[in-house]
Amino acid sequence: MLELRSVTAGYDRRAPAVRDATLTVAPGEAVGLLGPSGCGKSTLARVAALLHRPDSGTLLLDGHPVRHWRHRAPREQRTTFGVIFQQPRLSADPRLRLADLIAEPLRATGRRAEAADRVAELAADVGLTPDLLARRPHEVSDGQLQRACLARALVLRPSRLVCDEMTAMLDASTTAALVGVVEEYRARTGAALLAVGHDRVLLTRWCDRVVDWETVVGPDTARKQPVG
Template identity: 60%
Template sequence: MSLTAHGVSAGYRGQQVLHDVTITIEPGETVGLRGPSGSGKSTLVRVLALLHRPDAGHVTLDGTQIDDIRHRVPSSRRTQIGVLFQSPRAASDPRLTLTDIIAEPLRATRQPHEQRVAELADRVGLTADLLGRRPHAVSDGQLQRACLARALVHRPAYLLCDEATTMLDASTQAHVAAVITDEQHQREMGVLLVSHDTTLLTRWADRVASITQQ
């Protein structure tokens, strides 16, 4: 049982940014991943999130090799991996309210959502007033809390955080970390933390892997 990238090389339009990277995230553990800008950290997250096809290597999810990406992967598998993106603003549909943003993955998979949205909104600290607003009317921190609630809404087995707390103030950063850690304690969720902040990684992660610029 793990989410693993095996010897993954990946890039864009012929330009390779990742070379033969292997990384494993076990259930319940927090893996840190550090590396300089442009070293391919976000590309590795996209490969692990089944959003980007690697040029070489493959991803296994709980022992099953996944050869497809995006919509070709069954919805039930895609929802096992939650992603918290670096920019909450880019990762939120500007037309939806925060409630709709959190509820959307449940609506898309035809599951009841009201109770789960209320529970998660409470956990990430979003008030009823904020939940009715659209992304342009809330701060980055408030929006990232909504994105965290959305990433957790399907109770994913693995959560990939791509520089997810970099843009946030210290208190929001602490709150986001607390919610993620709490979720891990409750149900053994595996977490990949991508950051170039070494202090944050050494404090939060169980182990830290490095990726170097090629």
């Protein structure tokens, strides 16, 4: 179980992006978090994935409070999450070939010996051909790079996926393909999903339930949320 209780977070304590947010994602559940661009939902997703320390509130994993974030979080907690961001070019090291990009988490956790087989397996799953794996980010399209970022998110076999506007920059066919990969992975592993977005139709089709942003946060944040 992933639980966020009364979380306040942001990048300026005087004007936090999120105030008093509460959200739960049960094991194996797919939850869509729906809200307009700029409302703070990506900040909350980063807190949920242990990538951003909140100013206040509590995050619990399977009933245990999280006390450390980012690289200070225990490895066994960090590696339960696979995260896919909206803009793949901002989350990919431009110096790495796609094969090395996918294998990066394995090498960081001392599992380099698994890399070749795991990269080949995931490349096939996400629709990347061997010639693309030898290219660097500037040599592939946004859709191809996002396929590699999805493979990287799955490489450690996480039990929780956080997709933060994963398909916002993609065409309809690539969106359908990547959502299909996530759903196949979830069906096989029982992984939970937090999908953040502003497309109600997509989230409704993809998730078990969709939660509107104004029901997650406190009234101060809801009143300030932007339109569109």
